[in-house]
Amino acid sequence: MTGDLDTDVAVLGAGPAGGNAALGAARAGLRVALVDEQQDAGGQVWRAKGKAIRAAPETPESRAGSQLRALIAASAVDHLADTRLWQIERHGPAWRLGLLQGGEPVQLTARALVVASGAREFVQPVPGWTTPGVLGLAGATALLKRDMVVPGAATIVAGTGPLVFFTAAEIRRLGGHVQAIVTPNTRADWMRALPAMLVRPDLLARGARWMADLALSGVPIHWGHALSRVIGEDRVVGAEVHPLDSDWRPAGPVREIAADSLCLGNGLVPSIEAAQLAGCPIRHDPALGGWVPDADDEGKTPVDGLFVCGDGAGIRGAAAAAYQGSLAGQGVARFLGAQVPGIGPRHLRRYRRAAAFGRAMTALSAPRPGLSSLIDDATVLCRCEGVTSGALRQAIAAGATSANATKSGLRCGMGPCGGAYCQTAVTRQIAVSTGRSEGEVPPPTARPPLRPVPLGGLAGDIAYEDLPIPKPAPL
Amino acid sequence: MIRLIPDQSRRIRRTAEVTFWFDDAQIPAHEGEPVATALLRAGQLRLRDAPTVAEGASAARGLFCCMGACQECAVEVDGAVVEACRLEAVEGLRVRSLGRGA
Ligand SMILES: Cc1cc2nc3c(=O)[nH]c(=O)nc-3n(C[C@H](O)[C@@H](O)[C@H](O)COP(=O)(O)OP(=O)(O)OC[C@H]3O[C@@H](n4cnc5c(N)ncnc54)[C@H](O)[C@@H]3O)c2cc1C
Ligand code: FES
Numbered sequence: 275m276t277g278d279l280d281t282d283v284a285v286l287g288a289g290p291a292g293g294n295a296a297l298g299a300a301r302a303g304l305r306v307a308l309v310d311e312q313q314d315a316g317g318q319v320w321r322a323k324g325k326a327i328r329a330a331p332e333t334p335e336s337r338a339g340s341q342l343r344a345l346i347a348a349s350a351v352d353h354l355a356d357t358r359l360w361q362i363e364r365h366g367p368a369w370r371l372g373l374l375q376g377g378e379p380v381q382l383t384a385r386a387l388v389v390a391s392g393a394r395e396f397v398q399p400v401p402g403w404t405t406p407g408v409l410g411l412a413g414a415t416a417l418l419k420r421d422m423v424v425p426g427a428a429t430i431v432a433g434t435g436p437l438v439f440f441t442a443a444e445i446r447r448l449g450g451h452v453q454a455i456v457t458p459n460t461r462a463d464w465m466r467a468l469p470a471m472l473v474r475p476d477l478l479a480r481g482a483r484w485m486a487d488l489a490l491s492g493v494p495i496h497w498g499h500a501l502s503r504v505i506g507e508d509r510v511v512g513a514e515v516h517p518l519d520s521d522w523r524p525a526g527p528v529r530e531i532a533a534d535s536l537c538l539g540n541g542l543v544p545s546i547e548a549a550q551l552a553g554c555p556i557r558h559d560p561a562l563g564g565w566v567p568d569a570d571d572e573g574k575t576p577v578d579g580l581f582v583c584g585d586g587a588g589i590r591g592a593a594a595a596a597y598q599g600s601l602a603g604q605g606v607a608r609f610l611g612a613q614v615p616g617i618g619p620r621h622l623r624r625y626r627r628a629a630a631f632g633r634a635m636t637a638l639s640a641p642r643p644g645l646s647s648l649i650d651d652a653t654v655l656c657r658c659e660g661v662t663s664g665a666l667r668q669a670i671a672a673g674a675t676s677a678n679a680t681k682s683g684l685r686c687g688m689g690p691c692g693g694a695y696c697q698t699a700v701t702r703q704i705a706v707s708t709g710r711s712e713g714e715v716p717p718p719t720a721r722p723p724l725r726p727v728p729l730g731g732l733a734g735d736i737a738y739e740d741l742p743i744p745k746p747a748p749l
Numbered sequence: 750m751i752r753l754i755p756d757q758s759r760r761i762r763r764t765a766e767v768t769f770w771f772d773d774a775q776i777p778a779h780e781g782e783p784v785a786t787a788l789l790r791a792g793q794l795r796l797r798d799a800p801t802v803a804e805g806a807s808a809a810r811g812l813f814c815c816m817g818a819c820q821e822c823a824v825e826v827d828g829a830v831v832e833a834c835r836l837e838a839v840e841g842l843r844v845r846s847l848g849r850g851a
Contacts, residue, residue: 311817325781325837329762394818404821406794406811416815421786422761449758487753508809509794652803657810657821660801690820695813726820726832 281307281352283606284371284384286359286548289317290592291584291599292390293342295573296351298603299388302612306351307382309373311358311725315343317584318392318412319592324420334480335419354382360723362387362551367579369552372722386579386606389549390599393542393563393585396698398641399655399663400648402504403538411539414441424450426535430513432456432501433539435639436481441537442493443484453533455488455495456515458522458540458645459638470634473627474593501538502528502648510535516648523644541639542589543698549575549582550720558713562588563636564698565717571622573602574609581606589639591632597625646702655703656696658689666700670707677701677718687718690726769842771824772849778838785812785822785833796822796833798848808848823847 285296288310296308308315314322320339323330330336346353354375361372371382395412397403409417409425411433417423424445430453431442442452471478488495496515502524503514512533517526542563546556549567554575556565566588569575573583583602584595604617649655651664661684669684677700680686686700687693693700697717705715764780771788778787788796789812798808813821815834822833825845833844 324783326764326779327761328764329760331757331760404799404810405807406796406809409812410814410819413814413816413819417786417789417812420815421783422758423786423790425789443754446752446754447757448761449756483753490751490753507807509811652805654803654806657799657813657819660799660803660806662803662806665803690823691818694818726817 279307279380279382281305281382281384282610283307283386283388284309284369284382285388285390286310287317287390287392287584287586288312288315288346288353288355289390289392289584290320290338290342290596291317291392291586291602292388293317293346294596294599295388295390295581295583295603295606297345297349298600298614298617299607299612300349300351302603302607302614304607304610304612307384308346308351308353309357309359309371309382310353310355313355315339315346315353315355317595318415321416321419323422327422330422358725359548360725362548362722362724364553369579374725386581386609387552388573388581388583388602388606389552389567389586390582390584390595390602391545391548391586392595393589394545394694395539396541396543396641397538397695398500398540398645398648399653399696399699400502400504400538401650401653402506404654404657405504405506405510406508407506407510407535408504409535409537411437411441411537412542413539414537415444418444418448422448424448425537426510426533427451428453428533428535430454430456430501430531430533430536432513432515432536434458434541434641436635437539437639439481439484439488442488446487446491452488452493454515454531455493456499456501456513456531457495457497458500458518458642460498463638467634467638470630474631477631500524500645500648501536504536505530519644521644522642523647540641540645541636542585544588545586546717547692547720547724549580549586550717551722551724552580553577554580554582556716558716559588560640560712561633561636562590563640564712571598571601571625572605573598574605579609581609589632589636590629591635593628594625594632597621597628601625643706646699646706649699649703655699656684656686656689658691658696659685661686661696663703666703667707670704675704675708677704677715680704681718692724692726693718767838767840769838769840769844771844772846780839781837783834784824784836784838784842784844785815787838788812788833795846795849796824797846800848
């Protein structure tokens with residue numbers, strides 16, 4: 275069955291950015307369709323509790339999420355939940371979007387498109403990172419917030435930036451045991467970020483409480499260390515950790531820590547594939563997490579009728595995403611000849627302040643070049659296709675010096691995850707091996723489907739023809 | 750021990766328990782809980798074996814992104830491959846692992 279929908283504004287992503295963009299455009303009197311694959315609005319940071327939770331104590335994130343969900347429910351926004359966007363095409367001035375709604379193909383036509391697709395995490399591949407029991411650090415926050423379940427009985431929380439401490443604190447709040455925290459950042463890195471953090475005394479106080487709690491409860495924090503190897507065959511039994519030099523290259527004696535679970539993540543990368551597919555030019559900005567779509571503060575791009583906002587436009591954090599969503603709502607309304615009441619220069623000022631805080635966190639979270647030397651030749655880079663670092667190195671030496679070339683040659687990034695979990699590591703290795711900067715090695719060309727679609731046959735073996743998507747209409 | 754972050758686990762109310770099958774094992778779950786989460790609580794971390802692995806590497810795979818992006822948690826239900834982290838547990842559900850040659 276193929277359904278057809280028509281709207282003024284289509285918004286991709288119901289997080290802080292997309293949610294607020296949709297609310298703004300609806301207040302301007304426009305028809306708005308808000309598309310998200312999750313059951314409930316809230317995005318990554320304000321994720322709703324799952325169906326199995328009847329009641330639980332509130333947190334600042336859960337309160338913000340409840341508020342956003344109530345506003346959307348009370349608005350005229352048409353929230354298409356549990357709906358994946360897999361294709362973006364232009365038909366004259368209009369956008370034609372291919373959706374999968376609970377597995378059923380639906381086509382949505384819109385006069386303007388706001389992409390608020392958020393971020394995905396970068397997990398530094400290390401030997402053994404495919405072992406069951408290893409969770410992505412940001413992914414673990416989904417388990418903690420949605421299911422209110424801890425990763426195991428004794429968890430190592432490893433990685434960069436503030437997310438390590440948030441995740442550790444959540445594990446403790448839910449009654450779990452944090453075996454150790456391992457972070458490449460040093461106390462001095464955090465001290466340097468302090469001035470930028472002073473604009474958010476609330477977050478600073480929260481962070482201070484996490485640190486004091488960890489200290490009082492005797493959880494060891496290995497500052498300036500990286501998790502360098504996962505121990506265990508079919509399940510995690512522990513990990514090796516290495517002290518790092520200032521470039522984050524392993525330097526010094528290795529130590530072993532026992533654990534049955536571990537969370538591992540090294541910062542966030544903007545999810546730009548939807549913006550790319552919509553034809554938006556991209557540029558490299560390490561301060562914003564890597565490759566970002568070309569856009570201004572209001573999310574306006576060089577492509578007519580295309581706006582991008584939130585972490586998908588550059589990692590500036592949740593608060594900035596919410597403000598930029600409102601600004602993009604105003605931008606898209608103006609583009610369609612309407613006005614959002616009550617959005618003005620005050621919003622822009624607040625957005626810039628929040629973005630300054632977010633950028634400081636992005637700087638702390640961004641991996642430094644030495645970290646990639648944790649990979650050895652046998653380390654799997656592309657989890658889906660089982661491609662090792664050694665195989666990639668050989669392919670690069672044989673001339674596959676672009677992300678598109680390694681994709682077609684080795685199938686790196688062709689598996690069911692669509693490259694979400696290998697692409698950053700692959701382009702970094704190409705840059706290192708060919709003596710170029712990361713900004714000189716662009717990500718591969720975005721291709722549909724943007725999202726994993728129901729797999730027809732065996733895992734890891736989907737053919738394009740198997741996808742339950744409508745054939746293109748004859749012109 | 751002094752805690753500045755109180756343990757709030759006792760204050761969480763969950764739905765009633767149901768039971769589903771993972772291959773030949775009976776797994777308890779709260780109704781509506783993602784199957785992958787219930788399996789994690791039951792200590793079943795190895796959800797499938799990957800079809801392509803590097804020489805000498807273990808094929809065992811489990812929950813990784815927890816949100817429907819990485820596809821590492823793929824399992825089989827009624828002949829279809831689905832993400833265990835987005836599959837809700839209901840009484841009597843039959844879930845099969847992939848690639849373990851059972
Ligand atoms: C896994 C993860 C966990 C995080 N946890 C935290 C945290 O605990 N605290 C914190 O401060 N920051 C966290 N962040 C950072 C996060 O990026 C926030 O800054 C914030 O959520 C950004 O808001 P946003 O609206 O820009 O994007 P998001 O909140 O990421 O919202 C984007 C939405 O778009 C949807 N989407 C994207 N592409 C598609 C598609 N093709 N089809 C359908 N839906 C799609 C996603 O489901 C998502 O709900 C996390 C990031 C990630 C990746
Ligand atoms: S754990 Fe990644 S898709 Fe389920």
